[in-house]
Amino acid sequence: MQGDKRLIVALDAPDMDRVACLVETIGDAVSYYKVGMELYYSEGSKVISYLRGLDKEIFLDLKLHDIPNTVARGLSSLTTLGASMLNVHASGGLRMMEAARRSVAEKAAELGIARPKLIAVTILTSIDETEWVNLRHDKNIAEYVVHLAQLAQCAGIDGVVASPQEAAAIRAACGDNFIIVTPGVRPQGAAVNDQSRIATPAGALKNGAHHLVVGRPITAATDPRSAALAILREMREKG
Template sequence: MADERLIAALDVHTMDDVKRLVTTLGDSVTYYKVGMELFYGVGAQVVTWLREQDKDVFLDLKLHDIPNTAAGGICSLMRLGATMLNVHASGGYTMMKTACDRMHAEAAELGVKCPKLIAVTVLTSINQDDWRDMGLALQIKSAVVRLARLAQKAGLDGVVASAQEASLIREACGKDFLIVTPGIRPAGSDTYDQSRVATPTSALTDGATHLVIGRPIYAADDPKAAAEKIINEMEKVR
């Protein structure tokens, strides 16, 4: 009953933790997010192992550097076989376009399938007060849409954004643009450190293409049952 729109976040610490959770979830989940803490802790083996289990991988390392360095980093990560990679949109148009163009060129040269490349707009932990404290004048929603349009212009496949901005991005960037939304919490769940959250149903209704969900699954007493409950909710929106 897996739903390819669900990306389960592997916000765990060791390969043993990874194997335990992935085995527990079984066929219920086919797509996993690997973030900084796990990747920096165990290295590339986590991506290799997940691919050996026929799982898709969103390698969420949020590259942000000068164009040549970001492009080189993306190409190195591309060779690991991840399904989707990301950069920070705030790195600018030239950084995003350079990374995208280099990745596609290298994938073609190697004869491998090119991963999707998406851009982080504004982190879902940031609220309007945080935003104002950074001296940024635009409203968060306006900034997110501007960054999404910039990412699309640079040739990227989509963005990471709060579900609260999904409908605006969908309107601005069209039906084929990926919108990957973290900060998803089933009704009644704790929001933890996320400020801009949504339920699975509302996020998909507003235009999200993928939902990244961590704690409500891995911290549940029965992770598989929790994942399947979320999937059942997601299936109401197609």
């Protein structure tokens, strides 16, 4: 069985032992994994090599945000690892995103490999209206997310990370081919944890998401494989 690539499981684990246990338990139910800061900073590129050795696709979620030259050089190095998708923060600006896009394309061409998708983080799904007011933005969250998505598209970025609640507006503004990756996905009855702008798997897909990132509802479950299969069933409820 080939896992549905619309589901990306977040490996928010501290070490390779935990990663191997989770991935082996989940088995062929999942074919796409997210490697974030905690895991990459503790284990480095060996976790990428491990997942690639199992023919898994990888979203390397390091959210680069710095001056254009620094981000470009960082992404050039990361492109060599063979992840399927990399990301930056859209709030780094148009020039930073353009430099990021060029760097990834040039390094992939130099290596003769498929170019990884490059997406931009809009507003973190942990940000709620109270926190947004504290940041003193003059637009509401949804308007600003769409603005950042359009800025990313203008820079030639493949898509964005955004909450399920903004997915429909992004789809309307940026079209069907613009990738939308949604964290903050919680199956029916699951704990919200530290997420604020959330939706169910079926709801996120109906709103226009291409990929759903799910972590603790699967990785902290008593039976992670069964939890993943249950979410896949919820995803099939779309339409």
